[in-house]
Amino acid sequence: MTLVLARHEAPLRVGVIGVGNWARHGHLRVLDLLPQYALQTVYSHRREAAEAASREYRIARVAASIDELVESGDIDLVVVLNTAPQHAQTVRRAITAGKNVYCEWPLTTTLAESEELLRLADARGVRHVVGLQRRRAPHNRYVRDLIGDGYVGELRSVRMHVSMNYFQAMRTRALEWTVPPENFSSVVSIYGGHFLDMLFASTGWPVSIAALTPNQFPEVTIRETGVSMPTSTPDQLVLAGMLERNAVLSVHIEGGKRNGSGVQIDITGTQGDLRVTNVSAFGDAGDDYVIHGAHGDKAPLERLAVPARYYRLPASSLPSSVLVGLRPRRATRHAQRSHVRRCREDASPHRRRAGVVRGTALHCRADIVMSAFGRTSR
The missing domain is CATH 3.40.50.720 (NAD(P)-binding Rossmann-like Domain)
Incomplete structure (x- = not known):
């Protein structure tokens, strides 16, 4: 938030x-x-x-x-x-x-x-x-600045894997509303929206993409009632594409992972590497979004502490999964009118006014991804 x-x-x-x-x-x-x-x-x-x-x-x-x-x-x-x-x-x-x-x-x-x-x-x-969660989280703004300051040189490749325990074949009644495809509440639309926005806020938006959006749980059972419901909503996203200056992009986002869920991001450049890890995509386990990096050739990855200037919230006992997704910033007018229509041609957030949010533009991109299997939300 x-x-x-x-x-x-x-x-x-x-x-x-x-x-x-x-x-x-x-x-x-x-x-x-x-x-x-x-x-x-x-x-x-x-x-x-x-x-x-x-x-x-x-x-x-x-x-x-x-x-x-x-x-x-x-x-x-x-x-x-x-x-x-x-x-x-x-x-x-x-x-x-x-x-x-x-x-x-x-x-x-x-x-x-x-x-x-x-x-x-x-x-x-x-x-x-x-x-949209984590776009302005401390770790993400730090990664953005490391890239912008040339820590890794020119980007060569970006890889992200996100997995979570949610969206299995068995779901609670509280998540029953995520089953109908028309509710736009799948792994792709929810988690893809949040985590792709986080990633591309630091690396830049892709200039081309291709995607797979399979459904491996065609029937969902509600735990409390035992009622089974058919669904065609995608529970995985496999995305490949290109960023600016010929950098390669690969993303895998999956729901229903039993164990070892979390986030792993690898960023490779001509002069160095960055790795961002989190052991739970939305939970409270362990350190949150740990950054490791190396500059040069054949150097070991070392932990890079996020500088204090990136933290803005008051000190509290709230878990990191809460704080990382809720960051203050000044209000601005929502300006994406033209961007909605040309989100395929111009994916760069820098061409819009500073600080704008991108609800409809991101929805447009989600439709582009889901259209690979005819699953748009129009």
Whole structure:
């Protein structure tokens, strides 16, 4: 999550919609930590869950409906944390009410809806952010700067493998909504969105790609009920492509991994190498995103500590998996109108205004990847 920090004499008053697993694990804990925000109102379709969050985080009011929350005069920012199929209508209500809005990725389940929300937000003049994890995490900004400063020389190849225990053939009821393909909530759309954005923010975006998006779990069983459901959603992504200046790209993202899940990134250049590892893609085990590097020829990889200047959040006891995905930065207008239409021709984030987020553009890229098997979200 990338948080909006504006210059206010008083904290931004926040209304939260949705208090599911990740909202409780991450967003609410960090919003409660940061003095720039005041948790003002919470809503969930499960009243008891909203009341529990209200008690735990000292949130003043529990709203009876989404409309009550977004139309409240004491809310500056609406944070949308319900499930992806609910995002479009929730964000639309917030924008229509004239509220600034943060929405967790994916913004919507279709590119057409994302484009429509972008037009609506521009027309209403509201600020809007799509929450993509780890783009501005300390390790990722440090890797970006190492590459930019020539630590590895010219890029020759980039390889990333991401695996997680989620999205197996057996799923909990809380994840039942990820089964229907139309919900745009697969390994490719969710994890691909977050981790490809993280990677390309440091290496630059590819100029060409080819992809495989297989489905190895065509039937999913809900653990609590025993009900089995057919699905065609992809549970793996194998991507090959080219970056600028003839650098080779390979990515493998897989769900349903039983053991040894995590993230491994290898970056090879003409003058050196970088390796980034994490033993759990979204968990709390071990050190988070450890960087090793070597400059020169046949040198051993040595650990590179992330300099203190890359850390921005206050000291806390929150686990690294929470802190690495939630980073403050100043609010900017969402500007990707032309980029959506030409995301295949111009993948470079540097050609857009500084600080913009890329919800619809990333959705466009996900559609390009999934179109390899006819799985677009239009």
